[in-house]
Amino acid sequence: MTVPTTPDLEPVDHFRDRARHWLANNLAPAPPNQHGEADKSEASWQRAKQVQRVLYDGGFAGICFPREYGGLGLTPEHQRAFSEESRAYEMPLALNIPTLTICAATILDTGSETQKRTHLPAVLRGEELLVQFLSEPRGGSDLAGLTTRAERRGDTWVLNGAKIWSSGAYAADYGLCLARTDWKVPKHAGLTMFLVPVRAPGVTVARITQVDGSREFCQEFFDDVVLPDDAVLGEVNGGWETAKRQLLHERSAVGGASPYASGAQAHSGRDVSGLAELARRTGQWHDPRVREDIGEARALNMVHDQLITRVTGGIAAGALDPAAGSMVRLFSARNSWLQADMAVRIAGSAAATGSGADDAGTGQAGQDYLMRQAWSLAGGSTEMARNIISERVLGMPREAAADRDLPFDQVECGR
Ligand SMILES: Cc1cc2nc3c(=O)[nH]c(=O)nc-3n(C[C@H](O)[C@H](O)[C@H](O)COP(=O)(O)OP(=O)(O)OC[C@H]3O[C@@H](n4cnc5c(N)ncnc54)[C@H](O)[C@@H]3O)c2cc1C
Structure with a gap:
């Protein structure tokens, strides 16, 4: 994915320092479970829009969007630095998927000048949500x-x-x-x-x-x-060309690799603090089996981060086909599953009997487990990701499709 940039870029370290200072002075601490599944109540949408506006007014919205459309025109490294610094603060995570990372990114790639100038600044100001x-x-x-x-x-x-x-x-x-x-x-x-x-x-x-x-x-x-x-x-x-860009951004976003997010990704199998907190609250912090699970989760998160760096770098350098984003998306689904399973192992039977709001967080582990399967469907299923990797990255033969070259009105599809 090519992210447009401007020639005179602020050094990443300088940007990070500036962001750290600004965040401490302008944003509230992250609410509990911010890095779990994003809250999507009416009030939380309004709040996310407000926080996005605070980012915009403070000069930290749309880090990788071009300046002419309301962004900062900086690089994915600047975005990564900001995401790391902002993890401890309240962020408008609900706007990441699909508004910022998928839909706005697709408008940026395929929209007319009028569409870009109309929709992108409105999205970055927190005034417009996309689906x-x-x-x-x-x-x-x-x-x-x-x-x-x-x-x-x-x-x-x-x-x-x-x-x-x-x-x-x-x-x-x-x-x-x-x-x-x-x-x-x-x-x-x-x-x-x-x-x-x-x-x-x-x-x-x-x-x-x-x-x-x-x-x-x-x-x-x-x-x-x-x-x-x-x-x-x-x-x-030419809608398939637009859809291909959109699916590319979707796979990148769902895999946690999009440079267009406002802060860390909404669903993060990439933070073990939830598992660690669950272990502490249920008195299992010193249990060797639980510690082994948390260690494994931490290791997988590190692999996930390095896979993102390698794949996004490979795509940007032209060494990998953009379809390689499916590798991150596939790994992300497997990682989310493993960590949802681990949380249920730590919570034990209380995962089924606790409520989402219980003190120990065991009910939340059960709630999250119910969404486990979603990670193998969202952004295209894991089976489709495997098809894409085999056909477009590894160059294996294409899956047979009887309808590929037929006029659509001759295809048997139960219309
Ligand atoms: C959390 C979440 C958010 C979503 N958000 C959106 C959204 O905002 N907008 C939107 O439009 N959609 C959204 N979706 C829908 C998502 O894109 C679809 O669920 C996904 O594309 C699969 O389509 P399907 O559910 O109809 O399954 P189907 O296409 O009916 O597939 C059923 C099963 O068959 C398998 N399968 C199908 N074809 C093949 C094949 N050729 N080879 C091997 N296996 C195959 C699939 O992998 C799957 O396991 C979302 C889904 C989830 C879980």
Whole structure:
């Protein structure tokens, strides 16, 4: 991933010192469980937007976004330094995925000048939230096989169909929505990406209650939603190119490697302080088995960090295909699983009987375990990550696909 920079860069050490001083004077300490699953209540969205505005006003928002769109035009090393320094402070982590690291990054790569100047500064000021409208009820892995359609009517587009599993759509302002605009060409060639206002007439957002009680996921229905021409992100029928950039940013973000985050990533299998605290509170700090688990977690986190450095460096230098981001994404899922399992081992049966808010944190371990499987699906499934690594990084033969070259209106897909 190429991050635009300006020629006169502040040295990273100088930037780090400045950030450390500014953070201590301007931000509150991190609330409890900030580095666990991000809280997505209405109040927490508002708070995240406020904190993002504080970062913006203080000159620390959008570290790797270009200056002309409201960012600082600095490098991933500056971003890493800021993330390390800001871990102890309240950060707008809820805005990281998908708003900043996936959607805004995609607009930066593929948007028109007007789209970039309209949306990116608004996102960096904490005024605009974005969401991904990609997955559909009939499946998310075969993204190019989607059936939400946009038809040309006069000077406008008319959108019909349904999307699902959209994280945080109920709080968002715009969705990046991939739709079919030509049915007579093979599936990848007839798609267009649109920037859809979530509150436009004809858009219905329904929240989905998950097994852990959270209501972050949504399903959307589009009924004759009228969109202007300038809602197209990228080229008409070139939506797969835009989607590929988006998926690249998604894999990087979910793997914890995005340079576009505001502070440390929202889900961090990369911090053992939660496991250590759980061990202390349950009186198992000196148990050799528990210490071994925490040591293993720490080692995996170090491997994860080094994998990020190696893969992002390799991609930036052109030594690795951008698809190599899937290696970080795959490792991240495995690491999150292992650490969710470890937390349940430490909490024991109390993981099932405790509440999310209990003093020892055992109930939280149980709650987090319920979300464990999500890490093998979010940002594309681990099986799809393995396919990408084998085909595009290792150069192994492509998976057979009977529909790849057929006009989409001839594909059997249960429409
Ligand atoms: C936490 C989280 C957040 C998400 N946020 C969003 C969001 O904001 N917006 C959005 O659009 N979507 C979102 N998703 C949806 C996510 O992108 C999909 O879950 C994912 O792409 C898989 O699609 P699916 O669930 O429909 O499974 P399916 O595609 O139906 O797949 C089912 C199973 O079959 C396997 N499989 C399918 N095809 C193959 C193949 N060719 N080879 C091998 N195995 C295969 C898959 O790996 C999976 O295990 C989110 C999901 C999660 C868990």
